[in-house]
Amino acid sequence: MTLFRRFSDHIGAALDALAARDAIPAGLDRSAVSVEPPRDAAHGDIATNAAMVLAKxxxxxxRALADLLAVELGALDEVVEAGVAGPGFIxxxxxxDxxxxxxxxxxxLRGDYGRSTMGQGRRVNVEYVSANxxxxxxxxxxxxxxxxxxxxALLEYAGHEVIREYYVNDAGAQVDVLARxxxxxxxxxxGEEVGAxxxxxxxGDYxxxxxxxxxxxxxxxxxxxxESAWLALFRAEAVGAMMDMIRADLAKLGIHHDIFSSEAELQAAGKPAAAEKLLxxxxxVYDGILEAPKGETPEDWEPVELPLFRSTQFGDDQDRPIRKSDGSWTYFGADLAYHFQKSETADELIDIWGADHAGTVKRIKAAVAALTGGKTRFDVxxxxxxxxxxxGEPFKMSKRAGNFVTLADVxxxxxKDAVRFTMxxxxxxxQMDFDFARVVEASRDNPVWYLQYANARISRLRRKAADAGIVLPAPAPERLRANELALVKLLAQFPRIVEAAAFAREPHRIAFYxxxxxxxxxxxxxxxxxxxAARIVLDNDPELTATRLYLADGIGQIIRNGLQLMGVEALEEMV
Structure with a gap:
């Protein structure tokens, strides 16, 4: 059990002891109790807000509750000092030791240090990319x-069962344009001369x-x-070829999905109609007249009765159609049915969307809540x-695709590693600036290089000791100095960083750490x-060398664990 998890249990045991003595009521909700490093290291090694959140x-x-808890915690063998600060922090x-x-x-624990059971095996569907x-x-x-x-990867490491899904939008007008x-x-x-x-x-030439x-x-x-003779065939052939290309592009980034769900198959299975019935x-969902477009109304606009979702109940400025006047499904209508389908096999849904879709978040979250009875957590x-x-200057790459820079180009x-870590x-x-010069430069200003250089340096240290002919005894951790123990304190935060990042759905926290x-x-x-005397490899002190290498290897393990979550290789040597 890692240190912060162990102290979470210690605080729980202290509260149980106080409740057993009737010093506090039994059954208090402890879900908001946190255990973390204090903001100022001078205040100690671990801080808890237990008294603050439970006092009411x-x-x-x-402060009175904090004083009681401090006495209980101060009695632990591994605690040398327990104090109360401010309005009740401990x-x-x-x-x-x-x-x-x-x-x-x-x-x-090596690769499992930081792995958590926080997710309790809950199945999470993460849908990402889903490019047309x-x-x-x-x-x-x-x-x-x-x-x-x-x-x-982070959610999996934190104890969730994860489904990686890609939604193939193969039923809209854009795939007909593709077929043409x-x-x-x-x-x-x-051999026909088709011109421009x-x-x-x-x-695109693709x-x-x-x-x-x-x-x-x-x-x-x-x-x-x-067109009626070839459109369906050409559409299927084109979509298949494009998805092969997309899979190959994603593979360059080390990305592989578990499921590719087809919008066309979704509609053929009657999923949107089932969702409409339930709503x-x-x-x-009701039949109503869609509001006229804002501003100057087009001459050919006519009021048409359509099935509308009550988006205005959820903060939208108007109710939204789920079908068009020709009976086909709107993107929103198909999308809510797709999320309903995902909810049938997952406890939680997470979508990764471009910021240009921000306006649709409220309505789709409201639809999913209605379709699942609020039982399925859904984050966007x-x-x-x-x-x-x-x-620092705008960079124009060659555009082999016709009118845009491809992921493969970058x-x-x-x-791969520079792209993944930088993102x-x-x-x-x-907003993010991706500077092609900076992400490959060998300097501390390039975070991915600096991190990989740290791992390569650590790997080189043992080779350096071997080359020097140093015979290493068992490490003596008691010889670690205060500044070196401070490094261990930083490493010990990794498990709680993993859990916090997984809870917030924010993998960038791993990169920051x-x-x-x-x-x-x-x-x-x-x-x-x-x-x-501060060097890690010392010719005249094999035991201290072994001890510092022991610490360096621990640092390397944390770096490798974190980089694995980010899909970035931990280099043993730098060219």
């Missing part, structure tokens, strides 16, 4: 892909192989045929776009530049 329900003054200072034992636990199958992935999809994939675009490439492959691709069709394949298989059978029974994480720079330019160095809903670990390691390593 206990009918006590917070600060604990631990014996050095507690940190030595935690370092040993890191070595014992009309071409290769572009850079605008990249950030959401990385955030979603890292979040899925492929038909032009098909005619071109047959007309406005409104997809112009459709040429699809047209050539269809020409090889079907000859000129569909060259002059009416009508709850009075959340909005991801801002990325601005491409080089040396990964080929700087590598997680800011909150998902904050790892940056702190790397900075702390490099600072410790560099002490030896000015003080030879």
């Amino acid at each position: 329900s206990a009918g006590m003054n917070p 600060n604990l200072r631990l014996a050095d 507690s940190w030595r034992e935690e370092l040993a636990l890191i070595h014992d 199958p009309t071409g290769p992935m572009h850079v605008g999809h990249c950030r959401g892909a990385v955030v979603g994939d890292a979040l899925a 675009s492929v038909h032009m490439r098909y005619r071109e492959a047959l 691709i007309p406005e409104g069709l997809y112009p 459709l040429i192989p699809v047209g050539e394949k269809l020409a090889a298989e079907h000859g000129d059978r569909f060259a002059a045929a009416p 009508r029974e709850q009075g959340l 994480k909005l991801v801002q776009m990325v601005r491409l720079l080089k040396n 990964v080929d330019e700087v590598g 997680l160095t800011r909150k998902a809903d904050a 790892l940056a702190d670990v790397a900075a702390a390691f490099h600072a410790w390593y560099n002490l030896g530049n000015d003080d030879s």
